[in-house]
Amino acid sequence: xxxxxxxxxxxxxxxxxxxxxxxxxxxxxxxxxxxxxxxxxxxxxxxxxxxxxxxxxxxxxxxxxxxxxxxxxxxxxxxxxxxxxxxxxxxxxxxxxxxxxxxxxxxxxxxxxxxxxxxxxxxxxxxxxxxxxxxxxxxxxxxxxxxxxxxxxxxxxxxxxxxxxxxxxxxxxxxxxxxxxxxxxxxxxxxxxxxxxxxxxxxxxxxxxxxxxxxxxxxxxxxxxxxxxxxxxxxxxxxxxxxxxxxxxxxxxxxxxxxxxxxxxxxxxxxxxxxxxxxxxxxxxxxxxxxxxxxxxxxxxxxxxxxxxxxxxxxxxxxxxxxxxxxxxxxxxxxxxxxxxxxxxxxxxxxxxxxxxxxxxxxxxxxxxxxxxxxxxxxxxxxxxxxxxxxxxxxxxxxxxxxxxxxxxxxxxxxxxxxxxxxxxxxxxxxxxxxxxxxxxxxxxxxxxxxxxxxxxxxxxxxx
Numbered sequence: 001x002x003x004x005x006x007x008x009x010x011x012x013x014x015x016x017x018x019x020x021x022x023x024x025x026x027x028x029x030x031x032x033x034x035x036x037x038x039x040x041x042x043x044x045x046x047x048x049x050x051x052x053x054x055x056x057x058x059x060x061x062x063x064x065x066x067x068x069x070x071x072x073x074x075x076x077x078x079x080x081x082x083x084x085x086x087x088x089x090x091x092x093x094x095x096x097x098x099x100x101x102x103x104x105x106x107x108x109x110x111x112x113x114x115x116x117x118x119x120x121x122x123x124x125x126x127x128x129x130x131x132x133x134x135x136x137x138x139x140x141x142x143x144x145x146x147x148x149x150x151x152x153x154x155x156x157x158x159x160x161x162x163x164x165x166x167x168x169x170x171x172x173x174x175x176x177x178x179x180x181x182x183x184x185x186x187x188x189x190x191x192x193x194x195x196x197x198x199x200x201x202x203x204x205x206x207x208x209x210x211x212x213x214x215x216x217x218x219x220x221x222x223x224x225x226x227x228x229x230x231x232x233x234x235x236x237x238x239x240x241x242x243x244x245x246x247x248x249x250x251x252x253x254x255x256x257x258x259x260x261x262x263x264x265x266x267x268x269x270x271x272x273x274x275x276x277x278x279x280x281x282x283x284x285x286x287x288x289x290x291x292x293x294x295x296x297x298x299x300x301x302x303x304x305x306x307x308x309x310x311x312x313x314x315x316x317x318x319x320x321x322x323x324x325x326x327x328x329x330x331x332x333x334x335x336x337x338x339x340x341x342x343x344x345x346x347x348x349x350x351x352x353x354x355x356x357x358x359x360x361x362x363x364x365x366x367x368x369x370x371x372x373x374x375x376x377x378x379x380x381x382x383x384x385x386x387x388x389x390x391x392x393x394x395x396x397x398x399x400x401x402x403x404x405x406x407x408x409x410x411x412x413x414x415x416x417x418x419x420x421x422x423x424x425x426x427x428x429x430x431x432x433x434x435x436x437x438x439x440x441x442x443x444x445x446x447x448x449x450x451x452x453x454x455x456x457x458x459x460x461x462x463x464x
Contacts, residue, residue: 016329021087028073031209035069036062038202056118064111068189068206070104071151071182072213079216080224080320089325091461105155108148140188147184154181179217186210225320232256234294234317236271239309242375246343247308248286248297251317257291262328263350264432264460267321269296271311280320286346286376288354297346297375326460328355331430333456337423339405339443341367341435347460348434349376352383359388363423367394367405367435392422405442415446427451433459 039062047058077084077097084093120130135141189206234253242248268280286297300309326347336357338348345366352364364384368374374393384391396407404415419426431452433443440459447457 016086020083024084024087028077031069031073032066034205035065038199038205039065042199042202053118053121056114056121060111060114060118063107063114067104067107067111068185069209070100070107071185072209074100074104075179075182076213076216079213080220080323081216082220085323086325089460090323091459094461101155105151108151112148138188140190143184144188147181147188150184151181182213221320225318228259229318232259232319234319236311236313236315236317237293238313239311241309242297243373245300246297246375247300248295249308249311251294251296252292253294254292256289256294259289259322261285261289261294261322263288263354264326264328264347265322265324266347267294267296267319267323270318271307272316272318273307273311276307277318280318282323284324284347285350288350297343299343324460326351326432326434326458330458331355333428333430334358335361335429337363337365337426337429337431339365339367339431339433339435341405341439342373343375344435345375345380346434348432349380349383351432352380352387352389357387360390362387362389363392363429364389365392365394365422367407367439369395369397371395403438403442405439405446415442416449419443419446420450427453427456430456430458433457437461 042061044058044062047054049055074097077093077100088096116127116131116134119125119134120127123130125133135145232253232255234251236249237252238250240248240250263285266282266284268282270277270280281298283296283298285294287295298308324347328351334357336351336355338352340348348364352362355362364380366374366380371377371393380389380391383389394407394410396409398404399406399408399411401411404411406413406415406418410418413421423429423431426447427450429452431447433440433447435443440461444457444459448454
């Protein structure tokens with residue numbers, strides 16, 4: 001006798017405790033303070049007063065130690081640790097990761113310059129000869145030089161102009177050299193670092209720090225994604241062309257009700273359909289997750305997203321995630337206003353489906369160039385009729401005279417006044433925003449000008 005199908009209730013992720021964010025910040029600052037304290041205990045301060053050579057080498061030691069610590073913090077921030085991911089969100093983590101990385105690299109340059117000049121003064125040599133001697137005769141220095149090259153490559157490709165010139169897939173691959181840089185720097189610190197060779201307490205700290213960072217990478221970037229991929233067995237069920245250059249992929253799997261995923265989140269997907277499968281691309285869910293199905297929608301722009309249109313049903317899928325904080329967890333009122341532009345509609349459409357609100361307490365403002373570019377229009381209008389959502393479509397070219405979230409036809413309206421007309425009493429709403437960066441900046445500025453508290457403004461940037 002065939003058993004009836006059981007509808008499983010989806011497991012809701014627990015609300016993120018507010019103190020997690022504070023704990024992460026304190027831990028990062030605390031690690032830097034520990035490094036400075038270890039430098040002081042190793043006669044770092046006393047060496048500052050014993051002559052120019054010792055002053056420079058002592059400052060070089062300090063800058064190198066702090067640079068190494070910040071490099072580990074940088075790696076740890078992007079290790080996809082759930083407590084950190086849920087506390088900050090991937091967009092804010094990416095900004096902090098970039099900031100910490102630049103500080104780490106600048107201190108690394110100070111470390112190299114101060115040490116080499118200090119050694120040159122100590123040995124009464126010239127800088128070129130001393131540099132050659134250090135690189136070729138000191139333990140681990142050839143590996144450290146290779147680490148510096150790898151980290152330089154990462155930093156150079158992190159500059160905004162370089163990011164714009166690279167495809168996402170190329171940029172992501174180049175950034176894996178950060179792990180190479182961290183790994184190659186370890187032998188130099190062990191074999192020639194004064195703290196490693198003279199202080200048991202420093203050795204304990206550094207081995208612990210490297211161990212924790214390595215464990216986080218292995219567990220959350222490798223083991224957990226592989227486990228979820230195998231456990232849920234996602235495959236492509238259908239590929240739907242929604243609009244010009246926009247594709248929806250429906251994915252089926254097993255036990256998805258056990259996955260801690262919510263509307264508004266995204267996954268990094270790898271479609272196992274041939275060459276290029278190893279390059280992951282992030283896509284937001286475009287519908288509320290079901291117990292046996294997920295749905296994503298994307299523009300077929302880059303190499304990764306361009307493959308979506310060519311996917312065949314039955315293609316197996318590897319996943320990382322879920323990631324992101326653009327969810328119901330951050331909501332504080334009983335009203336919601338959604339501002340979407342272009343393909344930014346995808347997470348907001350899923351949120352409109354999943355969030356709890358009374359008829360008349362939800363507003364969607366959807367900006368697009370032309371009517372044909374409105375993705376999910378039929379679905380949105382059905383959802384609006386069923387749940388009492390007020391929908392505004394803003395069509396047309398962008399306003400040329402200022403950076404505005406309004407179309408050219410509304411050039412005579414101020415951004416704040418237009419928002420107040422579309423969403424009266426906006427300060428009583430939770431406002432979710434998704435779209436291109438400059439457009440989001442204009443929306444957020446208008447919302448703040450209308451008196452919306454920052455705690456009710458929810459956004460997540462997906463630019464890399």
